[in-house]
Amino acid sequence: MSDATQDGPVLAADGTPLKRSLSRALRAQKLRALMLIAPLLLFILITFIAPIVDMLFRSVENQIVSETLPRTVVELEGWDAEGVPSEDVYAALAYDFMEAAERRNHTRLGSRLNYETTGISSLFRQSGRGVDDIGEDYADQFHDLNPAWEEPETWAALMGAPDWVEAQSADDVDGAGLLFRLSVAIQEVLPETSDAYRSFARTVQSEDDDNPVAEEPWNTVYLALYRDLSTGDVSGYDGLMADLLAEAAAAVPDFEGMTPREAFADINDDWLDTEVWATIEAFSDPYTAGYFLSAIDLQLTPDGVERQPPEQRVYLLLFNRTIFMSMAITLMCVLLGYPIAYLLSNLPARTSNLLLILVLLPFWTSLLVRTSAWKVLLQQQGVINDLLVWIGLVADDARLALINNQLGTIIAMTHILLPFMILPLFSVMKTIPPSYVRAAKSLGATNFTAFRRVYFPQSIPGIGAGCILVFILAIGYYITPELVGGRTGTFISNRIAYHISSSLNWGLAAALGTILLALVLVLYWVYDRIVGIDNVKLG
Amino acid sequence: MDTKLPPYATFGQRAWFYGFRVICGLIFFFLIAPIIIIIPLSFNAEDFFTFTPGMLALDADAYSLRHYTAFFGEDGYPWTGLLVGLGFGAAVSALFYFLGSKNLFPILIFGILGLIVGKLWGLEGEEWMTPLRNSLRIAPVATLLSVSFGTLAAIGLSQSHVPFKGAIMAILISPMIVPLIISAAGMYFFYSRIGLQGTFMGVVLAHAALGIPFVIITVTATLVGFDRSLTRAAANLGANPVTTFFRIQMPLILPGVISGGLFAFITSFDEVVVVIFVGSAGQQTLPWQMFTGLREQISPVILAAATILVAISIVLLTVVELLRRRSERLRGMSPS
Numbered sequence: 075m076s077d078a079t080q081d082g083p084v085l086a087a088d089g090t091p092l093k094r095s096l097s098r099a100l101r102a103q104k105l106r107a108l109m110l111i112a113p114l115l116l117f118i119l120i121t122f123i124a125p126i127v128d129m130l131f132r133s134v135e136n137q138i139v140s141e142t143l144p145r146t147v148v149e150l151e152g153w154d155a156e157g158v159p160s161e162d163v164y165a166a167l168a169y170d171f172m173e174a175a176e177r178r179n180h181t182r183l184g185s186r187l188n189y190e191t192t193g194i195s196s197l198f199r200q201s202g203r204g205v206d207d208i209g210e211d212y213a214d215q216f217h218d219l220n221p222a223w224e225e226p227e228t229w230a231a232l233m234g235a236p237d238w239v240e241a242q243s244a245d246d247v248d249g250a251g252l253l254f255r256l257s258v259a260i261q262e263v264l265p266e267t268s269d270a271y272r273s274f275a276r277t278v279q280s281e282d283d284d285n286p287v288a289e290e291p292w293n294t295v296y297l298a299l300y301r302d303l304s305t306g307d308v309s310g311y312d313g314l315m316a317d318l319l320a321e322a323a324a325a326v327p328d329f330e331g332m333t334p335r336e337a338f339a340d341i342n343d344d345w346l347d348t349e350v351w352a353t354i355e356a357f358s359d360p361y362t363a364g365y366f367l368s369a370i371d372l373q374l375t376p377d378g379v380e381r382q383p384p385e386q387r388v389y390l391l392l393f394n395r396t397i398f399m400s401m402a403i404t405l406m407c408v409l410l411g412y413p414i415a416y417l418l419s420n421l422p423a424r425t426s427n428l429l430l431i432l433v434l435l436p437f438w439t440s441l442l443v444r445t446s447a448w449k450v451l452l453q454q455q456g457v458i459n460d461l462l463v464w465i466g467l468v469a470d471d472a473r474l475a476l477i478n479n480q481l482g483t484i485i486a487m488t489h490i491l492l493p494f495m496i497l498p499l500f501s502v503m504k505t506i507p508p509s510y511v512r513a514a515k516s517l518g519a520t521n522f523t524a525f526r527r528v529y530f531p532q533s534i535p536g537i538g539a540g541c542i543l544v545f546i547l548a549i550g551y552y553i554t555p556e557l558v559g560g561r562t563g564t565f566i567s568n569r570i571a572y573h574i575s576s577s578l579n580w581g582l583a584a585a586l587g588t589i590l591l592a593l594v595l596v597l598y599w600v601y602d603r604i605v606g607i608d609n610v611k612l613g
Numbered sequence: 614m615d616t617k618l619p620p621y622a623t624f625g626q627r628a629w630f631y632g633f634r635v636i637c638g639l640i641f642f643f644l645i646a647p648i649i650i651i652i653p654l655s656f657n658a659e660d661f662f663t664f665t666p667g668m669l670a671l672d673a674d675a676y677s678l679r680h681y682t683a684f685f686g687e688d689g690y691p692w693t694g695l696l697v698g699l700g701f702g703a704a705v706s707a708l709f710y711f712l713g714s715k716n717l718f719p720i721l722i723f724g725i726l727g728l729i730v731g732k733l734w735g736l737e738g739e740e741w742m743t744p745l746r747n748s749l750r751i752a753p754v755a756t757l758l759s760v761s762f763g764t765l766a767a768i769g770l771s772q773s774h775v776p777f778k779g780a781i782m783a784i785l786i787s788p789m790i791v792p793l794i795i796s797a798a799g800m801y802f803f804y805s806r807i808g809l810q811g812t813f814m815g816v817v818l819a820h821a822a823l824g825i826p827f828v829i830i831t832v833t834a835t836l837v838g839f840d841r842s843l844t845r846a847a848a849n850l851g852a853n854p855v856t857t858f859f860r861i862q863m864p865l866i867l868p869g870v871i872s873g874g875l876f877a878f879i880t881s882f883d884e885v886v887v888v889i890f891v892g893s894a895g896q897q898t899l900p901w902q903m904f905t906g907l908r909e910q911i912s913p914v915i916l917a918a919a920t921i922l923v924a925i926s927i928v929l930l931t932v933v934e935l936l937r938r939r940s941e942r943l944r945g946m947s948p949s
Binding site (some may be wrong): 556 | 782
């Protein structure tokens with residue numbers, strides 16, 4: 075009470091105001107708690123959350139087209155999607171494709187675009203083999219005009235920055251040497267050629283570890299030179315080899331050869347197909363909704379979003395089946411779990427603890443053990459069929475197909491997930507006081523009415539918790555459907571695994587995974603609302 | 614429902630009373646029978662997955678240990694290992710004896726460890742023993758990681774003022790909720806990027822992440838009943854926070870920590886999906902080998918492996934149950 079007589083703020087023992095002293099103590103306490111949590115949080119963020127975010131990113135990521143065919147993508151922006159693209163687009167494609175083929179990237183891009191339009195994969199593989207012939211006819215004519223064009227040194231001296239050329243021409247250059255740098259003067263006069271030559275020089279350096287000064291350029295570089303000389307004007311150039319260039323510029327109007335478009339059409343007619351170009355253009359953005367559209371049976375076409383052709387609509391069916399079967403499994407678990415939980419919560423503690431072991435043992439037993447047990451039991455020559463034949467319910471030649479179908483998945487997964495239903499139900503039912511039911515009965519309710527009007531409503535939280543838990547676990551199951559589901563009893567998870575390990579369509583796997591994850595997270599949030607994640611109990 | 618039928622019960626009540634028990638009995642049968650039935654089947658002398666007439670007639674020739682012999686292989690030095698382990702355990706026990714404690718547990722534990730290590734030492738390319746060895750190398754390291762990080766964090770989370778507690782809890786529990794195939798896909802993509810895919814370290818980190826929610830849940834559950842005045846009393850008697858933690862708090866929450874650890878261990882030991890994607894052939898674990906076996910050519914050796922795993926789960930279940938009761942007793946609750 076003496077404080078009340080004191081003036082000013084209440085002071086702590088050391089003389090600081092009590093309020094500040096308390097808030098400092100609280101801050102220290104918070105900091106200590108966070109310091110204890112921080113290592114684990116960091117660990118989970120790196121080992122678990124980062125991978126999930128990476129997956130989300132992969133479901134929209136689509137850099138592959140713009141990275142592999144950068145020039146083509148730029149040129150295609152001017153294409154009106156009507157008719158065949160211009161020669162410029164084909165020339166850009168030739169430069170890009172040559173580099174991609176040397177770097178062996180084109181097959182990867184081919185398989186990527188093949189997910190969208192079938193046939194592109196083989197088109198790309200074939201073109202990868204034929205692309206080094208594009209521009210060969212021009213190369214020959216340049217060689218005939220002046221043998222200097224055949225010499226790698228000519229090209230290096232013409233294209234490279236002077237100090238780079240000097241450094242690379244020394245005798246002691248081992249392997250690739252310094253990264254190629256372009257001469258500024260030539261870049262203005264021969265833009266396409268210098269770009270094509272730089273692409274050549276850097277690819278040769280990084281892929282083959284060769285010095286560009288000693289390598290003859292690709293044929294596409296000659297194609298670029300022809301295109302530059304026939305459209306541009308080199309009279310203003312007075313740098314190195316200006317006379318060689320002037321001679322070539324004078325001769326070029328008489329040159330004959332295939333245009334880039336003809337050259338590609340010569341490799342494969344499909345290059346004149348607007349659908350191929352529409353696909354490349356549609357997926358040239360670095361980010362795409364294409365995988366998500368595929369995951370819900372839609373596709374991106376030049377005319378906008380459309381449904382997949384009927385024979386390719388599989389994913390909505392799979393999502394439906396996954397949800398339907400998970401619901402069936404959840405329902406089975408409620409039907410089988412409710413009586414057990416009811417029995418356990420009403421028996422004396424000693425007996426119910428003994429019986430609880432029968433629930434906990436399956437819970438602790440390896441998932442694969444239980445799945446293999448069902449695989450063994452449900453086979454056509456398995457124990458259950460043998461038993462049915464022996465009893466005489468089923469003829470020996472008409473054994474039941476219990477496995478490799480939806481029935482097999484539902485039976486095995488109900489068994490596997492049943493403990494996850496019984497345990498939350500049991501923990502809720504244990505708290506229901508028996509006196510309520512007795513009171514209802516003493517007021518004249520029959521057994522059934524007392525159960526329906528008094529007991530059952532109080533057990534609903536347990537049913538809710540168990541159902542959400544079982545449904546969440548069921549919807550993402552992979553192992554059991556894979557082993558006992560056959561073709562008709564598999565879930566969306568199995569498709570995701572297929573796309574990761576067999577078809578290598580990682581983007582689609584990521585998109586399917588993201589949709590599944592969203593579904594689970596919504597349920598997780600509901601579960602947190604109803605039960606609270608702090609209240610999850612194990613065993 | 615009453616546990617006893619009153620003498621005045623009508624016929625309908627009697628029928629329902631017994632009928633309900635029969636239904637429950639059938640459900641218990643459904644739960645337990647598939648696990649039990651593989652045990653006799655694993656002693657089948659033939660390569661069948663059903664009872665042969667000989668087995669039904671209890672003919673001794675129809676039973677054999679051949680699938681177990683196939684499972685354990687012939688290499689290894691289990692008996693040498695056992696002897697070394699027993700000797701080592703006896704030495705430790707003798708040391709304990711001089712220190713004033715008559716504890717014979719080291720002999721038992723080191724004997725078992727010696728047997729296992731002797732059997733699995735230096736094996737290469739055995740169909741079942743090499744995966745078992747991989748499992749036994751991955752699971753303990755993953756468990757150690759999740760228990761040490763998880764216990765610290767659980768202690769932090771149980772303090773009275775934790776900012777963003779809900780969000781942190783949701784993140785820490787998420788590895789248990791997110792479907793395994795999604796975790797596996799994400800980890801496969803991400804670990805390939807950072808060069809952990811197909812390495813021992815990658816599998817260990819992935820399994821540790823999956824085990825953490827179990828440690829968090831069991832340890833926080835133990836800490837709920839923890840009497841904070843005990844730490845204050847210790848501090849009052851002059852103990853510093855570290856001493857208080859190891860002498861007062863740790864012994865009390867140890868049962869929770871151990872059962873969390875067992876959960877984490879069994880999570881890693883049973884895990885298939887993530888290891889298939891994150892691991893490579895060099896990290897093939899026992900469940901992975903079983904999965905491959907079940908998918909490709911199903912051989913009865915799988916039943917022998919399954920029986921051994923059932924035996925292990927019975928041991929683990931017993932340990933967890935004993936620990937739970939001990940923990941409740943320590944916290945002054947009556948064990949139920």
